[in-house]
Amino acid sequence: MNTCQMCERPDEIGGLLCVGCTKATVVRLESLPALHRGLSPFLQPAGGVGAGRSGKGGPAPLPVNEDILDLRGPGGLVGAAERWLDDVRRGRGHAAITPAGGIEVRLQAAVAGLLANMGWIALSWPSAGYFAKDIRDLVNSVRSIIAPVPAVAVGQRVGNCPAIVPPAGTLCGAVLRLAPGEKALRCQWCGTVYPPYVWPQLKVWIDEDTKARRVA
Ligand SMILES: [Zn+2]
Ligand SMILES: [Zn+2]
Structure with a gap:
């Protein structure tokens, strides 16, 4: 019987990652694109376009957060995901892939590549533990920036669903409410799911839509 490289509990299947840590890693990988998008509202300096600053002073715009620029840039989330995929492919004797497209597309592709190899990673890859811990740390560092998650009470009307259908x-435009027992907001009309770490971005969209409706 092996010991899981991540939680150090014995793994009945004899893999390098136990079932629980494998699942947790899959969930973290799947969340990377949403986390990447969730960082964007934090890049806009306060009091920017559309805030109607009068020139009478008021709070100075906040400088753009360098940590977020780093995480969203080519060396950030996408760079980490692509480097791990490279390692995995080398480990399996597969040819390297040259990333193409914009950062969001590249991140999606790297995540998909890692997910497709997750079975092999968990069972046979000597670096599985390092990989899983690195992905966990990456997700935690993004969450610590995006947090605090806005408090949403069960049944509270959060705003209108900003999904394009x-x-x-x-x-x-359906009303979004947090259903009892749910952690994520799920639109009852179009089915779009908004996990807590995208709520800051969700609020930006809802505010923009509300403003646009008032103008119209
Ligand atoms: Zn484990
Ligand atoms: Zn909807």
């Missing part, structure tokens, strides 16, 4: 590309 195909095929017409119209705004969903």
